[in-house]
Amino acid sequence: MHPAPSVIFFSVFSGLGFGLLVWLGLGIPAVTGGSAFAFFAIAYILAVGGLISSTFHLGHPERALKAFSQWRSSWLSREGVCAVAALVLMALYGAGLVFFETRWSIFGVLGALFSLATVFTTSMIYAQLKTVPRWNMPLTPVNFLSLSLAGGALLAGQVSAALVLILIAGIVQGVTWMLGDKRFDESGTNIATGTQLGNVGSVRAFEPPHTGTNYLLREFVYVIGRKHASKLRVISLLLMSILPFLLLLLPFNHFLAVIAVLAHVAGVLVARWLFFAEAEHVVGLYYGKR
Amino acid sequence: MTTLPTHTDKKLGLVIDLDTCVGCHACVISCKGWNTENYGAPLSDQDPYGADPSGTFLNRVHSYEVQPPQGEAQLIHFPKSCLHCEDAPCVTVCPTGASYKRVEDGIVLVNESDCIGCGLCAWACPYGAREMDQEEKVMKKCTLCVDRIYNENLPEIDREPSCVRTCPAGARHFGDLGDPDSAVSQLVQERGGVDLMPEQGTKPVNKYLPPRPKDTLPEAGPEFDVLAPFLEPVINEPKGFLGWLDKALEKI
Numbered sequence: 235m236h237p238a239p240s241v242i243f244f245s246v247f248s249g250l251g252f253g254l255l256v257w258l259g260l261g262i263p264a265v266t267g268g269s270a271f272a273f274f275a276i277a278y279i280l281a282v283g284g285l286i287s288s289t290f291h292l293g294h295p296e297r298a299l300k301a302f303s304q305w306r307s308s309w310l311s312r313e314g315v316c317a318v319a320a321l322v323l324m325a326l327y328g329a330g331l332v333f334f335e336t337r338w339s340i341f342g343v344l345g346a347l348f349s350l351a352t353v354f355t356t357s358m359i360y361a362q363l364k365t366v367p368r369w370n371m372p373l374t375p376v377n378f379l380s381l382s383l384a385g386g387a388l389l390a391g392q393v394s395a396a397l398v399l400i401l402i403a404g405i406v407q408g409v410t411w412m413l414g415d416k417r418f419d420e421s422g423t424n425i426a427t428g429t430q431l432g433n434v435g436s437v438r439a440f441e442p443p444h445t446g447t448n449y450l451l452r453e454f455v456y457v458i459g460r461k462h463a464s465k466l467r468v469i470s471l472l473l474m475s476i477l478p479f480l481l482l483l484l485p486f487n488h489f490l491a492v493i494a495v496l497a498h499v500a501g502v503l504v505a506r507w508l509f510f511a512e513a514e515h516v517v518g519l520y521y522g523k524r
Numbered sequence: 525m526t527t528l529p530t531h532t533d534k535k536l537g538l539v540i541d542l543d544t545c546v547g548c549h550a551c552v553i554s555c556k557g558w559n560t561e562n563y564g565a566p567l568s569d570q571d572p573y574g575a576d577p578s579g580t581f582l583n584r585v586h587s588y589e590v591q592p593p594q595g596e597a598q599l600i601h602f603p604k605s606c607l608h609c610e611d612a613p614c615v616t617v618c619p620t621g622a623s624y625k626r627v628e629d630g631i632v633l634v635n636e637s638d639c640i641g642c643g644l645c646a647w648a649c650p651y652g653a654r655e656m657d658q659e660e661k662v663m664k665k666c667t668l669c670v671d672r673i674y675n676e677n678l679p680e681i682d683r684e685p686s687c688v689r690t691c692p693a694g695a696r697h698f699g700d701l702g703d704p705d706s707a708v709s710q711l712v713q714e715r716g717g718v719d720l721m722p723e724q725g726t727k728p729v730n731k732y733l734p735p736r737p738k739d740t741l742p743e744a745g746p747e748f749d750v751l752a753p754f755l756e757p758v759i760n761e762p763k764g765f766l767g768w769l770d771k772a773l774e775k776i
Binding site for chain 1: 527549552577580584587588589590598599600602617620640641642647649650652656658660662719722723732734735
């Protein structure tokens with residue numbers, strides 16, 4: 235799959251932002267006034283910035299409002315609904331904390347739930363696709379949620395929670411890669427089922443429909459960088475999990491915490507790039523490619 | 525509404541005969557011609573006369589080499605367009621309701637004025653039947669020539685999809701696959717029509733007729749070779765200068 239930068243940035247930063255909102259919604263840390271404003275500002279910049287960047291890959295962003303209408307069937311529509319609900323609820327909750335020094339916990343808890351739901355619905359957009367076997371497994375939402383909660387804990391300054399969650403997120407990431415590697419073969423889809431010519435003999439793509447490229451090949455058959463996948467996985471895990479874990483073990487220091495956050499974000503960005511670049515769409519089979 | 529209808533009155537679709545298709549791509553061109561001039565946004569090309577041409581097509585013809593365990597390899601031309609699936613995954617993923625499946629005839633369509641161009645429906649389609657037009661930024665797909673098949677301004681003979689009307693080999697058939705007595709259903713029954721990627725659970729309406737078993741080539745022998753005396757090469761060896769050159773080179 236083509237790793238569109240807008241979608242990578244969206245899913246990483248909004249995942250972080252909503253992860254932070256989950257913690258803030260539950261009152262961890264219990265901040266009010268100016269420091270609450272700072273925490274909420276960071277969360278909103280990440281979450282809203284991510285959402286805005288996601289509209290860059292739309293062909294017609296001016297029609298984006300229509301995307302709230304199909305929540306009955308579409309995970310993408312549900313994501314939009316959950317995101318707006320979370321942002322509105324958390325804005326009310328945040329206003330209470332910042333301006334009135336009061337904690338309207340009903341808004342906070344509901345906002346935290348919708349924030350979690352937003353990350354879950356984002357992951358389900360990918361996990362629902364049978365056409366991309368690597369994504370089509372229950373571990374995909376676990377992967378997204380664990381990263382979001384770990385990143386949120388890190389941003390919320392919850393050192394002991396972050397220590398555990400970052401380790402869990404790293405393990406989940408590793409297992410996701412290992413199981414994901416087998417998914418395409420397990421899916422049972424291959425050139426023989428695609429063409430239904432398997433009972434004649436072994437099938438080989440002989441001539442593509444066009445000498446040039448097309449939308450399908452650009453969007454779904456992205457092979458650049460796969461040869462470095464194993465190195466990138468190691469780099470990603472080191473940055474996302476191991477380095478922040480070690481930094482958090484040291485006596486607390488704001489400078490080290492910032493390094494830990496930056497390393498984590500960089501690691502998740504690499505992982506998300508791999509999430510797309512390594513994913514193979516079954517349509518490639520028709521072109522004799524994967 | 526992007527939830528799928530529980531029932532469609534008809535299941536209009538195509539039956540594609542892989543035994544008959546000669547791979548001429550006439551269906552591709554006629555499809556592009558009709559659909560760029562009629563319903564919806566035109567099918568644009570990018571850099572059409574340049575070094576890296578590409579464009580939007582609703583129908584593409586692949587060619588596959590199939591090597592049986594014994595005998596000669598076969599070349600099979602393979603036209604592919606939207607299969608108008610009963611469980612169309614492209615419809616349910618659409619966030620805006622632009623994608624829908626019609627209750628009256630089962631055709632899967634895109635309402636282009638509602639499409640935000642997110643591309644998720646193309647991701648959900650295992651067959652590569654949907655392509656985002658790079659100029660109009662909306663999703664394009666086969667409409668089963670919905671603007672031909674009911675079009676009373678056309679002579680009756682033309683009220684079928686453009687690809688079917690054009691095919692010079694008669695490899696494409698159009699009809700109601702929901703009606704067991706229709707000509708297309710009968711054809712599917714007789715020839716053992718199949719679904720592409722059945723494991724994807726899309727329940728395609730379009731069916732593919734597998735190639736018939738090939739005749740075995742007779743071994744070349746005197747009993748078959750009635751024309752052989754007339755067809756034998758007149759000159760087995762080069763003569764004149766080439767003959768000399770041939771001999772000279774042999775000696776080196």
